[in-house]
Amino acid sequence: MKSLTEHLWFEVPERRGFVNITGTVEKLVKKSGVQEGLCLVNAMHITASCFINDNESGLLHDYEVWLEKLAPHEPTAHYHHNRTGEDNADAHLKRTLMGHQVILPITAGKLDLGPWEQVFYAEFDGQRKKRVVIKVMGE
Amino acid sequence: MKSLTEHLWFEVPERRGFVNITGTVEKLVKKSGVQEGLCLVNAMHITASCFINDNESGLLHDYEVWLEKLAPHEPTAHYHHNRTGEDNADAHLKRTLMGHQVILPITAGKLDLGPWEQVFYAEFDGQRKKRVVIKVMGE
Amino acid sequence: MKSLTEHLWFEVPERRGFVNITGTVEKLVKKSGVQEGLCLVNAMHITASCFINDNESGLLHDYEVWLEKLAPHEPTAHYHHNRTGEDNADAHLKRTLMGHQVILPITAGKLDLGPWEQVFYAEFDGQRKKRVVIKVMGE
Numbered sequence: 001m002k003s004l005t006e007h008l009w010f011e012v013p014e015r016r017g018f019v020n021i022t023g024t025v026e027k028l029v030k031k032s033g034v035q036e037g038l039c040l041v042n043a044m045h046i047t048a049s050c051f052i053n054d055n056e057s058g059l060l061h062d063y064e065v066w067l068e069k070l071a072p073h074e075p076t077a078h079y080h081h082n083r084t085g086e087d088n089a090d091a092h093l094k095r096t097l098m099g100h101q102v103i104l105p106i107t108a109g110k111l112d113l114g115p116w117e118q119v120f121y122a123e124f125d126g127q128r129k130k131r132v133v134i135k136v137m138g139e
Numbered sequence: 140m141k142s143l144t145e146h147l148w149f150e151v152p153e154r155r156g157f158v159n160i161t162g163t164v165e166k167l168v169k170k171s172g173v174q175e176g177l178c179l180v181n182a183m184h185i186t187a188s189c190f191i192n193d194n195e196s197g198l199l200h201d202y203e204v205w206l207e208k209l210a211p212h213e214p215t216a217h218y219h220h221n222r223t224g225e226d227n228a229d230a231h232l233k234r235t236l237m238g239h240q241v242i243l244p245i246t247a248g249k250l251d252l253g254p255w256e257q258v259f260y261a262e263f264d265g266q267r268k269k270r271v272v273i274k275v276m277g278e
Numbered sequence: 279m280k281s282l283t284e285h286l287w288f289e290v291p292e293r294r295g296f297v298n299i300t301g302t303v304e305k306l307v308k309k310s311g312v313q314e315g316l317c318l319v320n321a322m323h324i325t326a327s328c329f330i331n332d333n334e335s336g337l338l339h340d341y342e343v344w345l346e347k348l349a350p351h352e353p354t355a356h357y358h359h360n361r362t363g364e365d366n367a368d369a370h371l372k373r374t375l376m377g378h379q380v381i382l383p384i385t386a387g388k389l390d391l392g393p394w395e396q397v398f399y400a401e402f403d404g405q406r407k408k409r410v411v412i413k414v415m416g417e
Contacts, residue, residue: 001140001279001314001416001417003314003315003416003417005314005383005385005390036140036142036144036276037142037276038177038179038274038276038316040316040381040383042381042383043392044391044392044395045392045394045395046330046331046332046392046394046395051235052185052239053185053231053235054185054220054231056220056223057219058218058219058220058221058222058223058228059219059220059228059231061219061220062218062219062220062228062231062232063232063235066210066232070209070348071344079336079340080335080336080337080339080340081332081334081336081337081339081340082336083336084334084336089336089337089340092331092332092337092340093340093341093344096329096331096341096375096376096377097235097236097375098235099235099238099377100330100380101380101381102239102240103179103181103240103242103381105144105179105181105272105274107144107272107274112144112272112274113183114182114183114184114185114270116184116185117183117184117185131392133383133385133390135316135383135385135390137276137314137315137316137416138140138142138276139140139142140279175279175281175283175415176281176415177316177318177413177415190374191324191378192324192370192374193324193359193370195359195362196358197357197358197359197360197361197362197367198358198359198367198370200358200359201357201358201359201367201370201371202371202374205349205371209348236374236375237374238374238377241378241379242318242320242379242381244283244318244320244411244413246283246411246413251283251411251413252322253321253322253323253324253409255323255324256322256323256324276415277279277281277415278279278281
């Protein structure tokens with residue numbers, strides 16, 4: 001069995017943002033030498049997500065509007081979590097809606113993705129350094 | 140290590156629908172010969188889901204009503220994604236709520252599921268051919 | 279390849295509740311002897327979740343309020359699923375929002391988690407015995 005572990009760092013300059021990391025994950029799968037296996041992509045912070053969807057700017061805009069509707073930032077005093085001095089309770093909820101991890105199949109040494117599947121890191125409480133762990137496992 | 144990869148095709152005749160694929164996944168696990176391992180079931184299209192829940196028609200109805208409430212199809216012009224000529228922005232959001240993949244544990248050569256756990260393919264933008272990838276890995 | 283399978287039992291005394299199971303998962307990873315691998319934590323019941331987030335009581339309160347808003351228990355007659363004699367349709371929806379499983383990376387024999395990542399079992403229809411399956415796989 002082969003395995004590879006890498007930790008990626010992100011520092012998104014705004015509070016919220018989407019980063020397409022498909023190319024980076026592809027490179028790591030190649031580096032691992034795994035031909036048949038699985039690749040875990042996991043946000044290590046609890047106000048960030050990793051998810052798969054379309055790299056289309058209109059859709060990313062729609063996600064932002066929709067997440068703000070289902071898990072609004074304001075009024076911040078509405079959330080008990082924010083009594084700790086944070087103002088990011090909504091970021092925990094938004095990340096829950098988007099999911100925090102994906103598992104990618106590796107077939108014949110490559111990510112076995114559909115035509116429009118792209119892997120994103122989503123930030124909901126940015127302007128600080130955060131990590132994603134990538135774990136490749138297989139043969 | 141053993142592994143097996145299969146791509147399943149679906150063509151749901153309506154815009155939305157649920158397909159119970161538990162039996163198909165069970166057959167592929169048996170075919171793989173894996174006794175202890177993991178089985179990934181992943182929708183390769185970004186307007187479809189794979190999820191686990193109860194095979195109860197009332198519940199599947201409730202899911203449909205609920206998804207339409209949280210991520211409505213109309214008004215389609217409300218979504219920027221639909222400016223690309225699509226009308227399926229809501230399908231991307233619905234699939235996000237339901238999740239796009241599941242990992243099933245394999246114990247003693249069988250899916251290690253609870254009494255009511257069933258695996259579904261959920262379509263939110265059907266009437267076209269779409270794929271699911273199944274990846275079994277273990278020993 | 280090494281693997282370990284354990285089934286944990288829970289009986290939450292209230293209808294809803296959160297149980298931090300990080301320590302238990304850590305012990306099982308150690309017991310497995312796996313140094314590099316993956317650990318699946320999967321709720322075997324379809325009205326319960328396993329998820330990762332912060333162990334902060336204000337946040338857990340916020341989750342409860344938020345889930346009740348997005349997937350309300352009342353009016354129970356609104357849900358077709360409840361015509362089966364159940365009153366737990368909302369629990370199926372709440373569990374869908376929170377997710378039903380997580381995969382944890384194992385690096386150098388330990389869970390490779392971020393500083394605030396904690397693993398929870400979430401109950402949405404308690405006062406009965408329910409199971410979680412843990413599957414560790416690697417080398």
